[in-house]
Amino acid sequence: MARTITPEEQNLAQELLQRARRAMDQIAGYDQERIDRLIRAVAWATANEKTATRLANMGVDESGLGDRAGRPNKRFKIMGILRDALRQKSMGVIEELPEKGIVKYAKPAGVIASLVPVTNAALTEPGNGIYALKCKDAIIFSPHPGSRGTTFETVRVMREAVRRLGAPEDVFQCIEKPSIPLAQELMAICDLTIATGGGAMVRAAYSSGKPAYGVGAGNATMVIDETAEIGEAARNTRLSKTSDFGSGCSADGNLVVEETIYERFLDQLQVEGGYLVNEDEKALLRKALWDAEGHRTTETIARPAACIAQIAGFSIPPDRCFLIVPETQIGKEHPFSSEKLCTVLSIFKYGGRFANALEMVRRIYEVGGKGHSCGIYSFNDEHIHHLALMAPVSRIMVRQPQSKANAGAFNNGMPMTSSMGCGIWGGNITNENISLKHYMQLTWVARPIAEDRPSEAELFGEFYNTETW
Numbered sequence: 001m002a003r004t005i006t007p008e009e010q011n012l013a014q015e016l017l018q019r020a021r022r023a024m025d026q027i028a029g030y031d032q033e034r035i036d037r038l039i040r041a042v043a044w045a046t047a048n049e050k051t052a053t054r055l056a057n058m059g060v061d062e063s064g065l066g067d068r069a070g071r072p073n074k075r076f077k078i079m080g081i082l083r084d085a086l087r088q089k090s091m092g093v094i095e096e097l098p099e100k101g102i103v104k105y106a107k108p109a110g111v112i113a114s115l116v117p118v119t120n121a122a123l124t125e126p127g128n129g130i131y132a133l134k135c136k137d138a139i140i141f142s143p144h145p146g147s148r149g150t151t152f153e154t155v156r157v158m159r160e161a162v163r164r165l166g167a168p169e170d171v172f173q174c175i176e177k178p179s180i181p182l183a184q185e186l187m188a189i190c191d192l193t194i195a196t197g198g199g200a201m202v203r204a205a206y207s208s209g210k211p212a213y214g215v216g217a218g219n220a221t222m223v224i225d226e227t228a229e230i231g232e233a234a235r236n237t238r239l240s241k242t243s244d245f246g247s248g249c250s251a252d253g254n255l256v257v258e259e260t261i262y263e264r265f266l267d268q269l270q271v272e273g274g275y276l277v278n279e280d281e282k283a284l285l286r287k288a289l290w291d292a293e294g295h296r297t298t299e300t301i302a303r304p305a306a307c308i309a310q311i312a313g314f315s316i317p318p319d320r321c322f323l324i325v326p327e328t329q330i331g332k333e334h335p336f337s338s339e340k341l342c343t344v345l346s347i348f349k350y351g352g353r354f355a356n357a358l359e360m361v362r363r364i365y366e367v368g369g370k371g372h373s374c375g376i377y378s379f380n381d382e383h384i385h386h387l388a389l390m391a392p393v394s395r396i397m398v399r400q401p402q403s404k405a406n407a408g409a410f411n412n413g414m415p416m417t418s419s420m421g422c423g424i425w426g427g428n429i430t431n432e433n434i435s436l437k438h439y440m441q442l443t444w445v446a447r448p449i450a451e452d453r454p455s456e457a458e459l460f461g462e463f464y465n466t467e468t469w
Contacts, residue, residue, distance in 0.1 A: 005181035013185045016173050020111040020138035023170035027136050030167075032091055038162055039085055039130045045161035046126040046154060047078035055122035055157070059150040063118050065302035066244045074123045074244075080408050080416035081127050081435075085134045088436050101447035106440045110191025112139040115183060115205065117196050119247040119302060120418055121147035124196055125154045127418035129172055133162075135439040140190065141174045142183040152176055184208065194434060196419045206427070213434050215419055216426020218249030219339040219369025220402045223357050223387060224265060226258045228377035229399075234268035236377075236401040237345070241322045242273075243403045246343045247302035250373060250403040250420075253340050254327075256360050259351040266324070266347065274345070275305060275320035281312070282325055282336075285344065288312035290335045305343040330363040338368045354383050358390050365392050371426025373397065373406045394423050394431035408433060 027035075046052060052075035060066045088094070095104040112132050116124045125141055132139040143151035155174035163169045175182060183201070187193045187208035195205035195214045202214035220240075224233050240252045257265050270276060277285060288311050289300050300308050305323050309316045316323070322343040330337045336346045350357040361374065375397040376387050388396055397405045400412060408416030415435035423431035430438070457464045 003181060005179075005185050009179065009182045010185060012175075013182060013189060016140050016175070016186070017111060017189050019170040020140055020173060023138045023168040024108065024111065024136065026168045027171065030136065032089060035090065035134060035136065036086055038165055038167055039082060039134050041161040041165055042126060042130055042133065042158050043078055043082040045157050046122070047075040047082075049075070051157060052078075052122070055150060055154050058153065059121040059147050062149050063121070063144075063146045065119055065146075066247050067242075067302075067304075070242070071122075071244050074120075076410075077123055077407065077416060077418060078126050078130070080410060081130050081418075084408070084416045085130055085436055088134075090134045090436065090440060091136065094442075099449070101449040103445045103447075105443040105445065106135065107443060108136045109439050109441055110137060112137050112439070113183075113186045113190040113193045114139050114141045115187075115193070115195045115201055116141055116143050116147070116151050118144035118146040119244065120196065121150040122154045124418045125151060125172075125174075126158060127416075128194055129155075129158055131436050131439045133171055134436060137439055138171045138173070140186060141172070142186055143175065143178050145178055148176070148178055180204075187212070194419055194438075202427070213419065213421060213430065213438055214428050215249070216371045216422030216428055217339055217368055218251070218372040219253050219364065219367065220250055220372065220406075221254040221256060221361055221364050221369070221374045222252055222402065223361065223374070223376040223378070223383075224255060224257045224261070225354065225357070225376070225378045225380060225383050226260055227379040227383075228258075228261065228265075229379075230261060230265050230268050232399065233377035234265060234272045236399075237269060238272040238274070238322065240401040240403040241345050242343060243401075245302045245304055246322070247341060248403050249339065249341070250406050251341070252345060252375075252402050253369070254337060254364055255345065255347045256350055256357050256364075257347060258357070259349050262349045266326075269324055269345075269347075273319060273321040274324045275309075275316045275322070276324045276326070281309075281314050284312040284314055285309075285323065285325065286335065289340065289342070289344065294332075294335060296339075296341065301341045303342060308342060308344065330360065330367065332367055334367075337364050354380075354386065358386060361387070361391060369393075371422030371424070371428065371431070372420065373402060375400065375402045375406075392425050394421060394425075395433075406433075 053072040056071040094106045158172045159169040193205040193212040195202045205212040327346045370392045373395045408414040415433040417433040419434040421428045421430035
């Protein structure tokens with residue numbers, strides 16, 4: 001039975017809220033230049049190479065999840081978020097539409113509750129914090145218990161950055177001893193929740209009674225058609241699949257490959273460091289990755305390929321960095337077609353018309369991952385177009401490493417973020433990358449314009465003056 005919140009936790013939540021509101025009052029009069037200076041300081045404090053590496057490694061060591069060597073590279077996401085935030089206004093008039101007589105004014109969203117996932121400690125905090133401070137919000141972070149020390153230290157660094165510039169530290173606060181009841185109380189009393197984490201916590205955010213932005217589960221599926229540049233597609237697959245040991249919901253989970261290039265592509269994946277499992281090893285992997293009830297086993301999430309193989313009961317050469325599982329079956333009873341959250345990759349073959357690939361994509365997303373993202377390696381614009389027409393996802397990456405691109409990259413136009421909405425498919429309110437616009441409220445001012453009233457004949461077209469039903 002889930003425990004209820006204690007009086008001490010209730011008092012703590014209220015104290016954090018009141019401190020946040022006082023901090024917001026103190027920065028209410030800051031102009032854009034001063035706010036932009038503050039977010040630059042926060043970004044530098046957390047994204048400079050020395051500190052970012054220390055915090056990233058702290059998160060890996062504390063949680064036991066992820067890649068010590070690769071995770072510090074997430075600091076570039078903080079730099080991208082800063083870039084996007086600096087290029088936009090966040091107070092006063094932010095947009096004018098003279099032809100419509102519309103002027104839009106930005107206002108703070110309020111006090112934000114931010115749920116930090118165990119795999120993204122040291123990124124979610126500055127990412128959300130920069131956007132919140134840019135809009136003159138205050139934000140309270142609720143860590144995952146498995147990485148609470150990392151989150152608390154990251155927020156301490158952020159608080160020190162603004163304190164040195166004379167701003168109130170309490171624009172950033174962190175729960176030191178997290179619990180589910182305390183997180184739920186925080187979501188219920190704050191003005192807005194940004195929930196990045198497991199499905200249960202996201203559902204709790206939406207049931208808190210307050211507005212919330214949540215995320216959905218991933219099961220990223222990549223289509224590789226006959227026009228693909230095989231070397232590029234295989235290299236990007238490796239980059240995406242091995243990033244932080246496949247811990248992100250954006251990591252490639254399934255490849256759907258055209259039959260005439262299938263064998264060459266499979267060979268190229270092995271050149272990139274993939275290990276092709278045989279049927280016996282596949283059976284061992286299934287037992288290791290999913291328990292008897294079909295749930296993912298925690299000890300195989302975000303682990304190196306060699307570690308997963310060892311848990312499964314076989315060994316792989318030391319230079320192999322991800323496991324390739326050939327698969328022909330799709331469905332909930334075939335777990336290799338579902339999200340893996342590790343360095344295991346499923347590969348499917350399609351033949352004939354491109355419509356056959358689309359049908360496989362459709363079936364895979366019936367297993368899981370609707371709303372999140374997929375991708376395609378193709379130079380056929382018709383194929384890209386038809387995938388975009390049917391795929392039940394919020395974002396499609398074309399010829400890019402999925403886990404490094406769909407949350408924004410320096411070589412695409414996606415808004416930089418650490419949280420991605422998955423639309424109604426994923427049980428979310430938005431399909432967009434959660435970015436600056438989601439941290440503010442808008443007041444629309446409408447002035448009179450010349451009347452824009454079409455005639456009834458123009459509006460009703462062929463039905464005008466015909467017999468009514």
